[in-house]
Amino acid sequence: MKITRTFVLSGVALLALSGCSSATPQPEPSPSSSKISYADGLHAKVLSVETANTITVDVDGRTKEVRLLNVVAPTEHNNEFSGSCLVPESTDFLKQKLPEGTEVTLDFDDSRVGSSGYLEAAVYVGDDLINADVVREGFATTTFLSQRDEHYAPVSEAQQEAAREGRGIYSKDVECSLPHAIQLHLDRVHRADDSQNEEERIGLYKSASNFYNTLMSEAKSPDTWVGSIVTLDAVKDQLKELKNALGKNYYDVQGKSEREKQSEANEPIRPGS
Template identity: 30%
Template sequence: MRRAVRAAAMLLTASVTAGMLSGCDAARATVSRVVDGDTVDVVVDGREQRIRLLNIDTPETVHPDEDVQCLGPEAAAHLRSLLPAGTEVEVLVDEETTDRYDRVLAGIRLDDGRLVNAEMARAGLALPMQVGANDRFLPEVEQAHAEAVAAGRGLYDPEIGCTVPGQVTAVEAAATGLATPAGAGTAEQADTAAAGAAAVAATALALHSALSSDAPRDGLVWAAVRDRDDRPAMAQRARTAAGTAEDRADGHRATARELRTPPPPPAPTTSPRPTTGSTGGTASAPRQSPATRQRPRPAPAPAPEVRDSGSSGGSGGPPGYTGPRCYAPGGKTWTPC
């Protein structure tokens, strides 16, 4: 029944497919060129047809309204490696055979039996997708995609910086690699280090917010982690990295403030007066002002000793004489002086 429906659909769209399939769901074709990760041109019966691979979605590279997405060039390159120009392939359609761009919706199988649609998912370069009733190749694609997730390939590779796991790894490495505040030599260097740490913190916080929110985000890299069980763990890793970077920024700001604060003036000290003269030696007495300086007084001369020679001492002086006396040698007799 399913095959009959496909055949009828193909007959109805024969003008679009230009006789590529005539009442059946498969045709031989030759690859002419790869357009991007999920689009390829083939030649059937001398006429070129554009094929859009069913049940996969790959990062954009040639969309007129979108930038080149993460791993878009890698997806196109991988499809070229699977479908070099001149490769003979089998083209298989499903319920709906064309899209609004008049591309043939199909799967491409190689002569060795591999489904190219599934091989793109197995490399981690395509996500499973179903549009309308076309689900013919979805089981093979989903199984291959599960292998890519388990192996961490492509959109799930933590070593590729543009993937979400890669972004988490990058902010962790950036936060742990920040310089410590003790390494700043000047206030300007500390300011620069603080600004760098703050930027890392802001990036990590934005990543944490995106991983914690259920709001849809553009890009296949975010679609790849939308339903992953480890998304909360990745969000927590981003928050931890943000905390580390914030601590570093605060430390550098404090260092900059310290480097800009002038040191306190030295405490006043009392210098002792020199205890020696200019020529050294013994200590000199404190100097006195001329007003307080006193001249030494001369010692009084000793009074001449008066000795009484008595009445029998000779006739050296009148009796009762008390004036000055001049003694003769030997000091026994005297005369008035």
């Protein structure tokens, strides 16, 4: 999606001149003493890529670490579903998009610095929004700070595209992805249906039910923001398929199956009970 923007040249504040004679020559402001104006259209040069959502850039001779606005990258220490999936692959992808020396333009949201403490920006190469590119390939997901986030919409749309096309962390073929985990339990349920071993069958049903219950407890309202919760909105149809496959063999959080609850409801009341 091509985004048309108006570039605003960033200014550099001059050093204040005070207490000096007009005849005294004044030194030129150095990069270290001048202040960066964080306005849309700020030009920078890529020095390195740290993760799928963090880069180091040079701005007028100063080194700044920038986090891609509205983008959440997988990390080795993320315990959320799919949160530690494709970490090196996602970083390599961004390195290919932004090799050292690439000229980029930075746009900012009103908040500019997010809760992480990083300088957060929409990173452009020409009219190409890099934030959306990483998410579109399924190498990262989107997040937001408020309803007024300026760049959330295109990044969220990119995530929905990745989910529809089954790319990256939305692929059933990627072992660390959530869709792969759901499919694995779905296959186990089908295998349980064909099993003659009652103990094995019940174990598979309970395992799939516990997985489903845990997943749903992790996301109280996955549909509140389209694409805002890592992969859950994208796999809601797949989760529904798993629940339907379990049918009466679904076990609730109390460990009771639908079949058991139905049996108890149909049990006749005995005299004196």
